[in-house]
Amino acid sequence: MRNWFKTEDVTEEISPEQRAYLTRLKLKKTVIYLIQILILIGFFAIWELLASWKLIDAFLTSQPSRIYHTIMNLYHQGVLFGHIGITCGETVVGFLLGTIFGTMIAAFLWWSDFLAKVCEPYLVILNSLPKIALAPIFIVWIGAGPSAIIAMALAISLIVTILEVLNGFLAVDQDQVKLVQTFGAGKRQTFTKVILPASFPTIINALKINVGLSWVGVIVGEFLVSKAGIGYLIVYGGQVFQLDLVMASVMILAVAAAAMYQAVVYLERFLIKR
């Protein structure tokens, strides 16, 4: 009588058609992957060749081999990882603080509808304000150093996080909320049992946005005040007309930013796919 209670499962056997379909799918994936790598190699190869044939001025555009030597030089001077470490450290701290504080403030605003209504116009104004304009204030208040840079990264990511996460909290299905209330849940339990876990994907998304924003904040901060870090190398290279150094730093930056984004993606898979 109860055989209709059955979970759906996929048949074990693979038919020839299914196999052909899977092969096609895999082939397509491989081709896309290959083309992506070819574009990357092609780009650097053409750049290198154009520069060595003097079709473009390597003094202005630099060239891959010189970038490589610049990076190796930094490495042999023993400062490469110091610069990378400082910038990555500032970014990680900035974006963690942004996410944690942003989520906490969003939680308070969710808690009190009254508070949220009061704060709304201020959040809107702060959100539309270009946060970079605040940099001089931070430098005066906090001093020209890593703290001001972190403050910059925090300022850029905080408001977006608050708005993003608060919207996530408010978008939780009201019937799920009603469910826990029928069990007698108060505001606190409603938050911990439903609102927070249901908003996890939103918070992870905020994390992804924050990584990018924190990089912006940190690099801008380093442009303005720092004596070390990737942003410092870029500005310094620009000032002394060493485009090799600028390009090398941008390359390092691209790799570091991509790596950090990937880390968040892995974190997401780990947390959500359980």
Place this chain on the structure above:
Amino acid sequence: MKYHSLNGEIHALENVDFTVNKGEFVCIVGPSGCGKSTLLSMIDGLLKPTGGQILIEGQPVCGTSAKVGYMLQKDYLFEWRTILENIYLGLEIRKSLTKKSKVFVMDLLKTYGLFDFKDKYPRQLSGGMRQRAALIRTLAVQPEILLLDEAFSALDYQTRLLVTEDIYGIIKKEHKTALMVTHDIAESISMADRVIVLSQRPAVIKKIYDIQLNCEKRTPISSRNAVEFKLYFNEIWKDLDVHA
């Protein structure tokens, strides 16, 4: 019951007075938007009536109580919890997740064939099983009265009939008092001992039917074959006075 909004107040319910006896299965039918769900929310203590009172075993309702279990329109199992963790939800909130209550839940799971699925996630279960898990979640806190708010309306028709049969069996087996709200006339006759028909908003009780069907071993599906079924259906249909 009145609702207040900027556009004025809405009279949802007016002079709705009835009693549900212990162990009885009562259905409330009424046109959409007449305040059926409001009524259940008030009985559960989620809403405070603006006038009148609700008594459970002689005690006025104030706030949600462990005596009352509420089944919503969908199962609302949380995707981030396993079936077992979902079923523990009510116990966790009521802070009564003890060894004893865990044993009670395990027994329910075994009796109703969900034990092997307790560590699965909701998305891995069929619609019928999810509904059953939702009922066990409600039963886990050991309520005496069950409120069902269109509890099967999210299911497709075939599944709905089977789930109705299934859930009805469980409610009867556990000797629970049930009050169900629905707009499905056939469903109400097939399950209820009594059917209360509400009018358009502001809702008043239009009629109360004692459902007596001539059939052996009454279940929601067998009820539909009883001769009286059609008569009740026509009567209630007329009462509802639906204009297309």
